[in-house]
Amino acid sequence: MSSTELPGTRAVAAAMAPTVSAVRVAEGEKLRSVELPGLTLTVRSRPGRSTGPAPALYVHGLGGSSQNWSALMPLLADVVDGEAVDLPGFGDSPPPDDGNYSITGHARAVIRLLDAGRRGPVHLFGNSMGGAVATRVAAVRPDLVRTLTLISPALPEIRVQRPAVPTGLLALPGVAPLFSRLTRDWTAEQRTRGVMALCYGDPARISEEAFRHAVAEMERRLELPYFWDAMTRSARGIVDAYTLGGQHGLWRQAERVLAPALLVYGGRDKLVSYRMARRASAAFRDSRLLTLPDAGHVAMMEYPETIAQAFRDMLDERGGS
DSSP states (O other): OOTTOOOSOOOOOOOOOOOOOOOOOOTTOEEEEEEETTEEEEEEEEOOSSSSOEEEEEEOOTTOOGGGGTTTGGGGTTTEEEEEEEOTTSTTOOOOTTOOOSHHHHHHHHHHHHHHHTOOSEEEEEETHHHHHHHHHHHHOGGGEEEEEEESOOOOOSSOOGGGHHHHHHTSTTHHHHHHHHTTTOOHHHHHHHHHHHHOSOGGGSOHHHHHHHHHHHHHHHTOTTHHHHHHHHHHHHHHHHHOOGGGSHHHHHHHOOSOEEEEEETTOSSSOTTHHHHHHHHSTTEEEEEETTOOSOHHHHOHHHHHHHHHHHHHHTTOO
């Protein structure tokens, strides 16, 4: 059993996804499907524009997908060969056969993807839940990570932000079906506006085109029979990771990370507290901190240019690789 395996037996394979609307692919991007034992992952790629750039992997947060990185990826295409993964049960990736949506389960999926493609070490990016996943990957498999860029990482907080409480409640048995019934008359547009109000520092910055794409993606997700199950189990995985202590605790693992880390926190983040920036910068031994007072939870979508420049600065410190 590897250092990322959890004990337990495998469940019956998840049902195949029905035919739904096609996932959006931006100009210059490509989608491919990667078959792994018990796992199928969709990977969105943005090939580098220079010869032999170092590989990068982008990992989204709870309820997100690889599309969350479409604004940042082209800005770094001249320095990295970028790929963004749809974690199991999200985006265009079907559920995992074993039904494991824990932080460790998602980290294991990332590790298997990197090992199968032999792309490591990579510049690893993570947002929110993806930040927790990336932290665990960097801690248990330092050979796979060149640098670590974490945007509002979901690392344990003693005082959780009030708007984040519903995410924790989603992990409780019966809450997701109840919420689904209570909101069955909500339109995809209403749901999208709610998500954006929660995740963006200033929802007014969202263009009409970006909003239309987000609504279309919400409509597509709601057609998936496993949508709420993936959300519920992943939310439970975050809560479980927050309560895990000892050497497997996320803060303890952050201290074990050897790779240089860029930490990005938004001053208007309603889900991950801005005050956690100081603790994170102390925990990661080789870190640099970028604070964006007007950003929310998805700074890579709100201020991609600023994050791209901060990443370039980190590369320059390391000699450009």
